[in-house]
Amino acid sequence: MKAFLKNFFALLLLPLLIVRRFYYWHYSNKSKLPGKEFAKFGFNLGNKLLLKGKISLSLLLRPVSIVRYFEFDFASRNVQPMDGMKILDVSSPYLFGFYQSSLVSLDYFYINPDIKDLANVISLSEKIKFNANYKAQPMDALNLEYPDHYFDKVFSISVIEHINDDGDSEAMKEIWRVLKPGGIFSLTVPVKKKYEIEYRDKDEYNLNPEKKSSEYFFQRLYDKQKIDERLLFSLTNYEIINKKVFGVNEKNFYTEYKNRWLNYSYWETVKDPYYITNKFSYFDDIDDLKDIGVIGLTIRKVK
Secondary structure, X not given: OHHHHHHHHHHHOHHHHHHHHHHHHHOOOHHHOOOHHHHHHHHXXXXXXXXXXXXXXXXXXXXXOOOHHHHHHHHHHHHOOOOOOEEEEEOOOHHHHHHHHHHOOOEEEEEOOXXXXXXXXXXXXXXXXXXXXXXXXXXXXXXXXXXXXXXXXXXXXXXXXXXXXXXXXXXXXHHHHHEEEEEEEEEEEEEOOOOEEEEEOOOOOOOOOOEEOOEEEEEEEEOHHHHHHHHHHHOOOEEEEEEEEEEEOOOOHHHHHHHHHHHHOHHHHOOHHHHHHHHEEEEOOHHHOXXXXXXXXXXXXXX
16 A cells, blocks of 8 residues: 555656656766666656556656666676577566667566566566567576576576575576576675675565564675675586675665655655765775675676
8 A cells, every 4th residue: 555655646746756857867977877778778668658558657767776777787798698699587677678688689588486576577578679589487596497508698686685595595506507508697686794684574575485573584685705605605617707896885875765765765766876876886895885785796607
């Protein structure tokens, strides 16, 4: 009901929200804004869908959310899909796959175990003309229904951290199984100096994960040790070919931002491109972070 009311008021205020979006987009420093091409693609896609009678508030107002600017840019620059490839996208935010599939003629497999979210992705994708053969399928990363060595490249943008129990480690093994020798795997996960597990008061992804007291498991915030123990330890014959760390440059900014986002929805999040260029920076290492951040890893499966 709370989400319904937020969307209802967003629709009522849509003209004002679009003006507000233009304002903060204009005053963001584009030279410091990674992934801005994804936002432009999303804005255009939202306008096209609107003309077809499909309203997507997220595309019209905030197609790329906060650190996804960095994550989309990192994954795209490091993997660069090419014609004829087979690509697996493990439940990344759907705009990333839409963008890649609009540019390149390849087989793009998007999987998502959240049936409600998947239905929305399928509904949107059916209204878009892709260059790629885009397939959205109900599947989770722990049980990939593909043969060994099937994909040239794999993306997983801010997903692995949400799989409860030992699911992150098991998902890494499954992804590695379906990746071809010589193939590339690009993933991003949230990080802090000290490992944390975050719980929330509802099951965000409708997957009934572990519940602790009255709260549900939401995600892990990895430190350097847990990245090695829970993620990289699951792989064999690999080499890291690129790594970048991106995070907030003020101690309490993200906590305060998240509270405003939860309370005010799009009224706050239309500011995301402005925040990325003014409140976030690149860091040399996880241990240099001032608070929460995200790490991008690009890994090659050695032949």
